[in-house]
Amino acid sequence: MTDKTYKIAAIPADGVGKEVVAAGRRVLDTLAEQSAGRFAFDWTEFPWGCEYYDQTGKMMAADGLQTLQAFDAIYFGAVGWPSVPDHVTLWGLRLNITQNFDQWANVRPVKFLPGVVSPLRKADETELDWVVVRENSEGEYAGLGGRNLSGRGPGNEVALQTALFTEKGCERIIRFAFDLARTRAVKKVSSVTKSNAQQYGMVLWDDVFKRVARDYPDVECESVLVDAMSAKFVLHPEDLSVVVASNLNADILSDLGSALAGSLGVAASANLNPERRFPSMFEPVHGSAPDIAGKGTSNPIGAIASAALMLEHFGLHDEARRVEAAIEHATGSGVLTRDIGGSATTDDMTNAIIAALTPALTPA
Numbered sequence: 178m179t180d181k182t183y184k185i186a187a188i189p190a191d192g193v194g195k196e197v198v199a200a201g202r203r204v205l206d207t208l209a210e211q212s213a214g215r216f217a218f219d220w221t222e223f224p225w226g227c228e229y230y231d232q233t234g235k236m237m238a239a240d241g242l243q244t245l246q247a248f249d250a251i252y253f254g255a256v257g258w259p260s261v262p263d264h265v266t267l268w269g270l271r272l273n274i275t276q277n278f279d280q281w282a283n284v285r286p287v288k289f290l291p292g293v294v295s296p297l298r299k300a301d302e303t304e305l306d307w308v309v310v311r312e313n314s315e316g317e318y319a320g321l322g323g324r325n326l327s328g329r330g331p332g333n334e335v336a337l338q339t340a341l342f343t344e345k346g347c348e349r350i351i352r353f354a355f356d357l358a359r360t361r362a363v364k365k366v367s368s369v370t371k372s373n374a375q376q377y378g379m380v381l382w383d384d385v386f387k388r389v390a391r392d393y394p395d396v397e398c399e400s401v402l403v404d405a406m407s408a409k410f411v412l413h414p415e416d417l418s419v420v421v422a423s424n425l426n427a428d429i430l431s432d433l434g435s436a437l438a439g440s441l442g443v444a445a446s447a448n449l450n451p452e453r454r455f456p457s458m459f460e461p462v463h464g465s466a467p468d469i470a471g472k473g474t475s476n477p478i479g480a481i482a483s484a485a486l487m488l489e490h491f492g493l494h495d496e497a498r499r500v501e502a503a504i505e506h507a508t509g510s511g512v513l514t515r516d517i518g519g520s521a522t523t524d525d526m527t528n529a530i531i532a533a534l535t536p537a538l539t540p541a
């Protein structure tokens with residue numbers, strides 16, 4: 178008898194997404210086996226992605242969202258393949274899920290792992306640990322606009338791509354960032370915009386940030402322009418704790434953060450519907466990496482760390498810590514995939530993490 182069974186929809190999708198989702202599933206199943214019946218995972222895997230598109234002309238089943246609604250969480254790989262335009266794959270699958278399931282908070286921790294050399298010299302002697310909170314439902318990815326609006330034809334086309342900022346949308350993500358900051362050792366929120374150049378939506382964001390900040394007098398806050406923040410990521414990362422930004426800005430900054438931590442392959446993310454009206458989705462930050470897909474060399478850490486965020490979401494805090502500790506133990510003992518300077522395969526890395534899941538290595 179199992180006390181609690183979590184129903185998880187796995188969508189490996191394309192390229193290395195397939196390799197890293199398989200790795201993460203092994204880690205979660207190991208934890209379930211070790212739980213002595215406390216919890217289990219009931220997996221259903223969906224074949225959606227670019228191959229499905231080649232066969233059906235759709236990125237996911239027509240009733241896919243309805244089907245996914247019955248799950249406790251979604252575990253996602255990565256979508257995209259050179260045979261299908263990227264905007265078709267992204268809007269047809271990933272954004273279709275995040276937007277329709279109102280997964281408005283995208284949490285992307287930047288973690289520096291032992292044994293992984295950062296391109297930042299400062300990382301050798303300074304403890305660095307921050308998290309990017311990305312507005313995930315509107316902003317620059319609202320999908321508003323059009324092409325060839327005035328019918329002027331080839332050579333004269335006009336395209337509009339409009340960013341949408343609502344006071345409610347800004348407020349909920351900014352409050353989320355402040356609440357998260359309160360749970361961290363360094364209670365600080367840095368808000369990022371480009372409100373000097375984008376004087377409507379981003380000034381609204383800044384105004385909401387100032388208003389919400391007054392409700393959190395115990396949390397330090399600052400507003401920084403995105404160009405200055407990208408420099409700060411490199412030059413003064415020790416000043417960061419929670420960084421909150423719009424969809425596009427946070428997307429770019431979180432890739433910069435994971436590159437500074439050593440590789441895109443180690444970055445985890447959670448797309449949360451904090452009200453829990455819909456399942457949340459957990460996925461590595463990286464894409465399908467067609468350049469290395471199928472070789473068995475992809476780094477599974479981003480996907481496995483995303484599985485830890487899923488455990489956190491389920492309230493399995495000790496298990497989440499165990500996975501994080503196992504990742505650190507594996508990299509710290511020199512098991513490294515190619516992207517982080519080693520020669521371990523995806524399987525080697527996953528095996529090392531699973532081996533380190535022993536209760537003896539778990540922090541008290």
Ligand SMILES: NC(=O)c1ccc[n+]([C@@H]2O[C@H](COP(=O)([O-])OP(=O)(O)OC[C@H]3O[C@@H](n4cnc5c(N)ncnc54)[C@H](O)[C@@H]3O)[C@@H](O)[C@H]2O)c1
Nearest residue numbers: 255256257258263441442463464465466468469475476516
């Ligand atoms: N969330 C998503 O599904 C998502 C995110 C970004 C890009 N994409 C899609 O992925 C495809 C490729 O995009 P891209 O090349 O810009 O980004 P990418 O993240 O796939 O790859 C960028 C670089 O990082 C490396 N990399 C990525 N993941 C890795 C891993 N786990 N281990 C080791 N190295 C890794 C790749 O080899 C490549 O050199 C495109 O179709 C794009 O649209 C999807």
